[in-house]
Amino acid sequence: MENTSTVESAKQKLNDWLDKGIIVSGNKLPSERELEELLGVKRMTLRQALLHLEGESKIFRKDRRGWFVALPRFNYNPSSATSFKQAAIEQGRLPSWGYLSKERVHAAAPNILALLGVKEGDALYKICGWGALDNHKVFYHETFINAQVAPDFIEQLGEGSFAEAWETIYSKKTHTKHLEFKPTRFSGSACKGIGGTPGTPSIRVKKYRADEADKIVQIDIEYWRFESVEFFIDL
Amino acid sequence: MENTSTVESAKQKLNDWLDKGIIVSGNKLPSERELEELLGVKRMTLRQALLHLEGESKIFRKDRRGWFVALPRFNYNPSSATSFKQAAIEQGRLPSWGYLSKERVHAAAPNILALLGVKEGDALYKICGWGALDNHKVFYHETFINAQVAPDFIEQLGEGSFAEAWETIYSKKTHTKHLEFKPTRFSGSACKGIGGTPGTPSIRVKKYRADEADKIVQIDIEYWRFESVEFFIDL
DNA sequence: GAGTGGTCTAGACCACTTT
């Protein structure tokens, strides 16, 4: 009669409730203590079920804030000229973003300096920020820019997007030259910046952007929430 | 004196032992029961530590077989003409692969048929297999091929690689036309094919390969072990 | 301040792998 009270059965019930839209009022799931009662499993077991559903992109976590019904995946073409903002709108999503820090620095990882063609000790810009869809943060980024190529970039950027700044202020059309995808887990600044749970899988996307002369002018390192995105590239 | 006996401390100790190469004889870690004693933590706690280290690519699991010291990440360019075999050798790794099934089928997902230009009810080939580095399986794949474009592909393939078959037998040079990266978790056939633990994060790579006339002749769906790979693309 | 998520303990049983 009663089911086997295992992770699998808990998952199925939760899945049902999610599909049917019941129980899950608004967007937040009931607390774990309520759920363990509703599902007839213990806390650690429930946790497994929730973690599995997280992996299947049905739900997601905000650190210390609980579990939420997942939003659709974002279809992202990192090589496209289309900005995050525009792509989001095209997919019927509400984009937003913020900057956590904008610094003029004189040091960075050696390979960053080399790629940007910045001499040891010379200035470059480091900008950290996040991007969100429907008010849910989906990526954190660190961006490096050659200060010689784009003087006063920080001031010019304001609250606008990178693409806008490049085109409007420096009249440069940039294109993606190189891409890297590395499966990792959230930790450190990416974790804080996005409000992610440490240890949760994530994808690090590294992007070199170049100008018309094929000179690398910007390096982006983005950390995406594992379940919130899907990448595609046309060649 | 004794540390706080938390996940973090267990991780640090394990990390130490891994770095120094002690405790870890051969390639397999001691059993979980031994480790809980050595580290002074309980099983579920140890498990958290191990899972974290798995996420950081220091160790990996074989289903029901235990924990192993991780191998280096494979640097994989999915758009390159270079075959898996060749790329592996260039990175000083020992590649191997196997086929789990080779079928002539008359049905597949509608979008697969459409992309390959196979009419409803017509034949296509479905080939499932795996790839390994240093005798550790790192990906599982399902490949679909238009039977009209490459008659008798299954027979011609033998135990060789796809690239070899296309070039030698059909004298076609193929190139990657489209790529998709989707973070998922292991389940179903991919899980079995690779000996992965269900629920473990993985990356699904979808690849359309086309001939000189830009006609799609092959669709690859690969499921990669999360921690064993890093992708890059030059544009 | 109550409630909640994150973490941890100290056991247990089963299915599978290995010896």
Add this chain to the structure above:
DNA sequence: AAGTGGTCTAGACCACTCG
């Protein structure tokens, strides 16, 4: 047959969030 990994129970404490 013994050992091991996978799973589950029934508690507990702490740090943080939220009302």
